[in-house]
Amino acid sequence: MRIVGIETEYGITDPDDPRANAILLASRLVSACRAELGDLSARWDYGGEDPLQDQRGMRRDRRYATADLLTDAPEYSEAERGITLRRRRGSWEDPAHLNAVLPNGARFYVDHAHPEYSGPEVRSAHDAVLWDVAGDRIALAAAARYEAIEGERVTLYKNNVDGKGASYGTHENFLVRRDVDFDALASRLTAHLATRQVYTGAGRVGLGAHGEDAGFQISQRADYIETEVGLETTLRRPIVNTRDEPHASRQRWRRLHVIIGDANCLEVPTYLKIGTTALVLAAIEAEDERLDALVLADPVGDVRTVSRDLALETSLALASGETATALEIQRALLEICRDYARDGDDALVLARWESVLDRLGRDIFEAAREVEWVAKLQLLGRLRTKNAGPDGRPLPWDDARLAAADVQWSRLGDGFAFRLAAAGAVERLTTDEAVAQAETNAPQDTRARLRGAIVAGRPDIVDAAGWSTVVLDRDADHGNLEVVHLYDPHEASHPLLDSLLRG
Amino acid sequence: MPQVNASGQPYEDDAPEPAAAPAQQASTDALDDLLDEIDGSLQTNAEQFVRSFVQKGGE
Numbered sequence: 001m002r003i004v005g006i007e008t009e010y011g012i013t014d015p016d017d018p019r020a021n022a023i024l025l026a027s028r029l030v031s032a033c034r035a036e037l038g039d040l041s042a043r044w045d046y047g048g049e050d051p052l053q054d055q056r057g058m059r060r061d062r063r064y065a066t067a068d069l070l071t072d073a074p075e076y077s078e079a080e081r082g083i084t085l086r087r088r089r090g091s092w093e094d095p096a097h098l099n100a101v102l103p104n105g106a107r108f109y110v111d112h113a114h115p116e117y118s119g120p121e122v123r124s125a126h127d128a129v130l131w132d133v134a135g136d137r138i139a140l141a142a143a144a145r146y147e148a149i150e151g152e153r154v155t156l157y158k159n160n161v162d163g164k165g166a167s168y169g170t171h172e173n174f175l176v177r178r179d180v181d182f183d184a185l186a187s188r189l190t191a192h193l194a195t196r197q198v199y200t201g202a203g204r205v206g207l208g209a210h211g212e213d214a215g216f217q218i219s220q221r222a223d224y225i226e227t228e229v230g231l232e233t234t235l236r237r238p239i240v241n242t243r244d245e246p247h248a249s250r251q252r253w254r255r256l257h258v259i260i261g262d263a264n265c266l267e268v269p270t271y272l273k274i275g276t277t278a279l280v281l282a283a284i285e286a287e288d289e290r291l292d293a294l295v296l297a298d299p300v301g302d303v304r305t306v307s308r309d310l311a312l313e314t315s316l317a318l319a320s321g322e323t324a325t326a327l328e329i330q331r332a333l334l335e336i337c338r339d340y341a342r343d344g345d346d347a348l349v350l351a352r353w354e355s356v357l358d359r360l361g362r363d364i365f366e367a368a369r370e371v372e373w374v375a376k377l378q379l380l381g382r383l384r385t386k387n388a389g390p391d392g393r394p395l396p397w398d399d400a401r402l403a404a405a406d407v408q409w410s411r412l413g414d415g416f417a418f419r420l421a422a423a424g425a426v427e428r429l430t431t432d433e434a435v436a437q438a439e440t441n442a443p444q445d446t447r448a449r450l451r452g453a454i455v456a457g458r459p460d461i462v463d464a465a466g467w468s469t470v471v472l473d474r475d476a477d478h479g480n481l482e483v484v485h486l487y488d489p490h491e492a493s494h495p496l497l498d499s500l501l502r503g
Numbered sequence: 504m505p506q507v508n509a510s511g512q513p514y515e516d517d518a519p520e521p522a523a524a525p526a527q528q529a530s531t532d533a534l535d536d537l538l539d540e541i542d543g544s545l546q547t548n549a550e551q552f553v554r555s556f557v558q559k560g561g562e
Binding site: 011169171234259400401405408420 | 538542552553555562
């Protein structure tokens with residue numbers, strides 16, 4: 001499969017002090033993570049980051065960028081492959097407590113006011129799940145270390161909303177061929193991103209960005225998506241994000257940054273959202289014109305419509321003048337994608353995709369072991385019945401107990417979703433043993449292998465590492481750092497780094 | 504409008520009610536225990552917990 005990676009921003013609180021400063025909490029958590037994993041010393045290298053370049057070919061002038069877009073260091077340059085020299089930086093750049101480069105190839109850092117785990121590059125939907133779950137375990141271990149160091153508690157949540165207007169993201173990244181026309185890509189991908197929530201949605205109590213109306217909806221993120229295509233991720237959030245920061249050879253690849261997805265505590269939704277989207281992208285790369293029949297007339301409105309359609313029966317207007325339900329659009333995408341299965345992993349994705357759609361179409365509760373919003377709705381439904389009023393009516397959706405249960409569903413460690421998994425009531429795709437391996441070992445079939453191995457194995461000579469660079473500090477006398485460029489994310493070996501790792 | 508059900512009521516109690524899950528008899532006891540525990544934990548301070556769960560925007 002193509003290269004993919006998942007980024008998760010966790011909700012964070014001090015349960016004993018709800019007013020604690022979230023940025024401070026998150027940066028102390030990152031410090032605890034560095035300590036927990038053996039006093040990791042490598043800094044994050046921002047070389048190659050370029051959040052102002054737009055996939056549509058434009059470039060946002062730095063003067064007109066809002067501050068939250070400026071996530072890079074202002075020294076961006078596109079160097080050739082190989083090794084280049086760089087002057088030594090001031091120690092004020094990238095204070096160490098804001099970033100940790102992990103032995104499994106991931107980055108754990110502070111993004112705005114949240115701790116974020118950006119998983120390593122992987123090459124299958126199953127590996128995407130494995131290193132995503134490993135991130136949850138790493139974050140939990142960091143929280144335990146934090147409590148030991150600080151003598152205070154910290155709680156993490158794998159969700160996307162606080163019910164009061166704030167939303168934070170779970171982003172997917174897909175490597176896509178550069179020669180694909182971006183407007184065509186956006187047009188052909190949108191129907192998938194708007195309708196896949198029927199199996200990727202995590203479920204949410206409350207309707208509207210501030211939870212102003214009572215009710216339950218399929219997706220955490222639906223009410224925060226405001227436009228079809230755009231560069232921003234924190235305001236005017238788009239269905240298709242145009243940030244053009246490939247972290248790889250700009251001549252060969254794009255990195256498609258998908259921001260519409262929910263954080264998933266169940267494993268099957270993560271597996272399907274990565275696996276199905278990768279297949280749809282293969283159809284787009286092949287310029288499969290069957291996708292044009294599925295273009296939606298009002299995709300932004302449809303994201304909300306689908307999220308509120310728990311019966312999965314509402315017809316959406318297509319640009320062609322026809323109508324189709326979200327399930328019908330997903331079935332049509334599944335049929336198209338059958339032509340793009342390339343290996344056994346793809347075949348497994350197709351089989352799971354078909355099976356989940358079939359069961360959702362018969363009775364949504366047949367999918368309660370795999371689809372997160374259905375599992376959540378089932379649990380909350382039983383709570384509503386159990387607490388029915390004297391007139392026999394179930395607990396109303398605006399009861400605080402249901403809102404509390406929604407948040408506590410996603411609490412890392414002992415949240416209800418994780419308790420259901422431990423009780424065998426929801427399906428897992430990973431084993432505890434494999435997850436433990438993935439906490440400290442990088443995928444072996446991408447450049448993440450090099451990043452993880454060198455920061456863990458040679459901290460004596462690594463100054464920094466980023467997605468497409470490893471910065472070496474081998475000789476204090478010559479005054480320069482050596483920047484090793486890794487512009488092909490499929491490349492899991494490098495002559496210099498491999499020789500340094502041997503010894 | 505999809506946000507409104509056929510009788511014009513806001514989408515409040517329109518959610519399908521879960522049937523007893525058929526395929527998971529083995530884990531039903533564990534689920535019932537978990538449900539009791541969750542229910543107990545939510546009876547106190549749910550309102551305060553929800554009010555104090557405040558996050559900053561991200562991304």
